[in-house]
Amino acid sequence: MARRLCARWHVIAVDLRGHGDSDWSPEGNYGEGVLVRDLLLLLDALAIRRATIIAHSLGANIAMRFAAVFPERMNRLVSIEGLLASPDRLVLVDNTPMRTRLRTWLEETERIRMRVPRHFRSMDEATARMKERNPHLAGERLHHLTHHAVRLGDDGFYRWKVDPMIRKRPPDMSNDALNDLWRALTCPILLLYGAESWASNPGMDGRLGLFANARLRVIEEAGHWVHHDRFEETMREIDAFLSETATVPDQG
Template sequence: MQLHYREQGQGRPLVILHGLFGTLDNWQSLARRWAEQFCVIAVDLRNHGRSPHSDEHSYELMAQDVLELFDTLGLDGSQITLLGHSMGGKVAMRLALSHPERLAKLVVLDIAPRFSDMRHQDDILAGLQAVNLAQLENRQQADEALAQHIKWPDVRQFLLKNLYRRDDNTFAWRPNLAALTAEMEAIGAEITAETPFLKPTLFIRGGKSDYISTEDKLYHIPQLFPNSVVETVVDAGHWVHAEAPDKVYELVTTFASANY
């Protein structure tokens, strides 16, 4: 599958994978900053953003999509830092563990390799499905429909970035909601491997988030990524890059620039 991407800057490749219901646009502020030192390639994963839709949505397939993009762009695996947030972090882990030769370094934002219970997404799915696209006249109406299920304004604004007007002036969602709803359990799947990823790895967790637990930090992560460090951004939640962009910029820049 040919993924949609945006490339800017020069230098070692820094490839960015967004999370569930995200797009590469969520990363543009940080991508512009990193582009001063790296060749930044922000990616829309399958069933998201402007990338193609598919009924299939698994970490094996998403990792393969990213590898195909590496091939298309002719990227040198000995130079690539792959960064992923949440679902994108699990894609990055799957790729690193299955094809360690294709990466130099790995960065994972606020997700652990263990199974994630996706029931917390039920309200989000209900809110997205409650928006009557056929009768929708403006974004305010969409926000009001989402608010019946999602009380957090910042989450609604994040989701509304996926709403766009088609050529006939009607509204549509960029994510493939049918496929994502059907594959939600697969999105929570555990990332496993018989052989660990031995190259340098940075995990960044939000101090207000429970996506990376103490047990993850002490056991699950070192088991698969023995050459890893876990940095905690104390005042940030799950969207750590949006809540603490300067700290994430600093951590990733230092890690990706270092010679190991």
């Protein structure tokens, strides 16, 4: 996506903490507030006053929170499957006592910390696992993603770059509070979803109505990794959305 976009735009491809080649948090601190702050500090460090952000999954959720808190820093936002848990799931979490949620998080993070990370004897093994988890991937894109998703350890085994602690973030704000954030978003937003994804479709679960300036596009034959499963269709939607702005985003 970055290669395609940089033909027209100044592109910065970001690895969130604990992802890709960014360092892991020594404390396993991947709370949403911390990740929003990381994004703020990055833009400040690069002297970017306003940006257009394209992000996926957790990254998209963080970008949406950032856009709600700092609307003056945003031009446009492409959120690919960024709302994550369904409203029903969020209500269920809200109805669980905080003491229970906190204890569960502490116990689960300790189990993850003690667990031996998954490893692979070869790139072929890692590629097979990537294919198993993402059946729409194939060809060069499958190998490209696998290559950039693993690192070779001193023991000769390949392991995923992502910190497993990311899967268990601390208890978050309530569903009502999140909805207030989404209502506060003012920049134009493109919500992209895969028709075969596990993620709840905001056009069907009622959340699309929370946004003042958002449109929804559902990509057929795509799962949670919409942009990898149906790259060309995704890029057509993004190109059309970005072309609606008259000027290149201000880079400072």
